[in-house]
Amino acid sequence: MLQPKTKREDFDRYLHISYTQLNTYLKCPQKYEFQYVRGIPWEFVPEYFPFGRAIHEAAKLFYKTLKETGQRIPLADLTQHFKQTWDKETQGNNIRYKENQNRDTTREKGTQLVRVFYENVAPQRIIGVEVPFSVDLVLEETGEVLPCKLTGIFDLIESDEEDTLVIVELKTSSKRFSDDQIDLDLQGTLYSYALKQIGFRTNGDETLVRYDQLLKHKNPDMETYYAVKGNIDYTWAHHLVRKVLRAIDHEVFHPIPGWQCKECPFGTTCQKKQ
Ligand code: SF4
Structure with a gap:
């Protein structure tokens, strides 16, 4: 075991x-510097952070319940757990949602994904x-x-x-x-x-x-x-x-401008540094 x-x-x-950390460096060394070397506060929180956390919390509850009891937790309880985590993670936070999306629509999308997970997962x-x-x-x-x-x-x-x-x-x-x-x-x-x-x-x-x-x-x-x-x-x-x-170690922290800048929480700091 x-x-x-x-x-x-x-x-x-x-x-x-x-x-x-490695992935952050590989996508943009300057973002790595802002986040892990200088510890600069984020300008906003991209929605995929609380979203991913809430989905993972639901999956964790599903697997732990199955491991400990041999039973699948009811879908309603799993959905409720997702919603509670989402509400907690997004309360009072400076979340940036995707275009035309907001806290409620993203919550609804998460609820649908929890259902899809529940119907398809076969551990x-x-x-x-x-x-x-x-x-x-x-x-x-x-x-x-x-x-x-x-x-x-x-x-x-x-x-x-x-x-x-x-x-x-x-x-x-x-x-x-x-x-x-x-x-x-x-x-x-x-x-x-x-x-x-x-x-x-x-x-x-x-x-x-x-x-x-x-x-x-x-x-x-x-x-x-x-x-x-x-x-x-x-x-x-x-x-x-x-x-x-x-x-x-050699402080190689150059920027890599690209698609990732749109959701980068250091955009303003990055602009000032150019
Ligand atoms: S805005 Fe783009 S180039 Fe600047 S730190 Fe962020 S990811 Fe890197």
């Missing part, structure tokens, strides 16, 4: 980096829900250990009857993933590496990652994708993380 090996003090004792044996980890990043070829630990939280770990483990990541987005997105997904690679580091994998050196994607379409839908991650992916990710850490 999988046991969370990471204690609270492990998170506090070491320098650490998460997938979210196998649930091993762990929201399992935290903090692991060394070690390059197997040379034994090099990076100066930061990798930290994160597995949304869900399942297994089948043969004890074959699968990492499950729940995503909400407005576009279906492409094959390349799944194959190159850094989060899946890092999380399967973390599972290997705490002593578990699906088969040999490989781990299966399942992505449950909730689509925020006019008619909401859910897609499921699979990726197999192994040593080649881990080596590639290790080199990537090492280069990012070196760039951060």
Whole structure:
């Protein structure tokens, strides 16, 4: 049985980096600087933050109830939990909604997605829900250990009857993933590496990652994708993380203007800095 090996003090004792931090740097190093180096307050909160949190809270309740009681929580209770989380997360916050959307319409979209999740999700044996980890990043070829630990939280770990483990990541987005997105997904690679580091994998050196994607379409839908991650992916990710850490160390914080600027909570600061 999988046991969370990471204690609270492990998170506090070491320098650490998460997938979210790496992803922020890769999308825009200047945004990384504003957020993680200078700690500048956000000008607004993009709606996808509280939305994602409320959806994940509902999924967490679904999986925990199933794991602890063997029963599916009633849909009405799950929907209620989503609504309560959404209302709490968006109360008094400076939320920026998408064009022509507001707190109520986004809440309604979330309610529809919770229903789609409920009708489509088919978990196998649930091993762990929201399992935290903090692991060394070690390059197997040379034994090099990076100066930061990798930290994160597995949304869900399942297994089948043969004890074959699968990492499950729940995503909400407005576009279906492409094959390349799944194959190159850094989060899946890092999380399967973390599972290997705490002593578990699906088969040999490989781990299966399942992505449950909730689509925020006019008619909401859910897609499921699979990726197999192994040593080649881990080596590639290790080199990537090492280069990012070196760039951060050298204060390489240039802006990358693009589609991501529209929802960037540092737009005004960024303009002044140009
Ligand atoms: S506005 Fe764009 S370029 Fe500026 S920090 Fe944000 S993401 Fe980067």
